[in-house]
Amino acid sequence: MSARRLAISQPDSFQLSASAKKKIQHWIKKYPKDRQRSALIPALWIAQKDAGGWVPEAALREIGDMLGMAYIRVYEVVTFYTMFNLEPVGEHHIQLCGTTPCWLRGSDDLIAVLKRRIGPQGSVSEDGKLSWVEVECLGACANAPMAQISNAKDDMYYEDLTAESFEALLDNLVAGKTVDSGPQNSRHTSEPEGGNIALTGEGPYHDTVVYLPNAPKKTKMSVHGGAPKAKRKAPAKKAAPKTAASKKAPAQKAPKPKVIYTDGPTDGKPDDLKKIKGIGPKFEGDLNGKGIYYYRQIANWKAADVKMVEELIDSIPGRIKRDEWVKQAKTLAKKG
Template sequence: MALRRFDLEAGGETFAFKPETEPTIQFWLDKYPVERKRSAVIPMLWLAQKDNDGWLSEPAMREVADRLEMPYIRVYEVATFYTMFRLQPVGKHHIQLCGTTPCMLRGANNLKEVCKSKIGKPMHVTDDGRLSWEEVECLGACVNAPMVQINDYYYEDLTPESFDEILSKLQNGVDVAPGTFVDRLNSGPAGELTSLMESGLFDGSRNAISELPNLPGAEPAEAETPEPAPAPKKSEEGKTTLIADSKKAETEIAGEKPEAVEVAAGEEDDLKRIKGIGPVNENALNDLGIYKFSQIAAWTQDNIDWVEGYLSFPGRIEREDWIAQAKALAAGEETEFSKRVDAGEVESSMDEEGDS
């Protein structure tokens, strides 16, 4: 890959996302845990490029790094690796011309000459700031070759004449609808249909089929009506537990049911401070008489097997290390997760998300 450097002089000193972009930024940040928010670096860079007139300045990359709490160099590495990120100013309408073999065989080199004559060298911006271009690798629309991508949209089945007309209109402030520029529907054949013209090829008559199955109006086969699922059990507070019929389930689950205790109101431990226990699971454990960290800390392997069977998530207690967490919390210590819960940073400690 060629060396890619960003334009320090053209980028200025500052960058700020547009106010209308903030909801989209939050959408991407919400996709990842807080401690993994740097996973949003690519969509964040893409949004920064959108808000910076189609290219990434160095201040824009720094803004992304600051929001994701990443070292600047890590963001620079991503931006310089992916050619979807442009590192110098571009025109209002930036043309990406596919020069890969299928497009080249269908006339991409002729389109390249149009770009050179109408715009200039690759990445040159016209004096009016409207047009710029570059040659890129395959854009995945080979059946519609030759083609270009202008900003976010594809313009396909181009000739030098049709492409020249598109650029002229854009340069004069006239929008041009994307899509194919020949007589075809999407990627279908040019002109009228040329295949599957005989009805016998698709109505079943060629194979001596008198009637196609599942036609509208056909009598549907009688299907057995499934029995309704049992209603979920309600706790005393009216919350739904995870087991529909706990009495029956308790007699069929392997292992040994943990010993229950009774506690006065307000003396319960906040079991949600254990990673893996959210409001729904905490309610289910309370229904079993499990209210204290010390109870969970004392569970045997048989107790673990029984609870995992009861809550229908085998292996989770050991995988998330409930016992070690409970022992630490019962001793008055803190865990990294409990600190985040206490700080209000863990959504599952406030709603039912994450209990599946």
């Protein structure tokens, strides 16, 4: 990698906005007092967005002051990672992947488009709309060739590009039009062109729903991508002909789960549920909120109770069983 240096020409003055500082403080608070320098990368990223796509030297100093770091340490990091731009960029900054899979699939053609429209690598177009650099693999090789295009709000991948589709994409961005990210041909994510050819039937994973670990709590995905399909309706059962016995039989109620509820810890101090591996302060609060305070309550859970509690506290299905809450609660209850 060639040496990267701060821009010779810097703005006369620059200050991070109040909202950028607030976001940086949010990240700083995530780390212990003597480890707050760990917030450097997110702080630089926030500063880059705040400054319009690049990081002026004044912002580096401000971040150094916020994190209690020598400025040289901040410079060392910002000049190492190519995700940080050290010079002003265009409204749409293009990082074109030139690594082997993308190169084999035609990234040279895309580079030719960029050179013709914008100029040599590192240039900004005359209207200030576009700028570009070549980068190493961005991890989307299955959809090579590809580019990441960033603006003030987003950082999006555009994949399965050809010189023609890339030209059209750039035209649209310059014209201020929105272009859907992802494959720019007929592919859906990294499935084969023309549609998926595997796992298409009614196998064990059909319609399986997984929870995304880093997404907001309720976000689910089907294993085939996209939103989960609506649950299929069970075929309507034919009503059995009524017999004399069935006419008289009282309607059967569904068995009630046997979670022991209380309105509060009425008989003494509540148990410390956090002693159960897998229950942290959040789950303990949620369980208490549902009237569950004691090991003995959890120790009595059956499968139906576990299922219901998982829904009540919005836990990942199967987690309570996997972490053996019931078994642990039994042991703790016995110890008193």
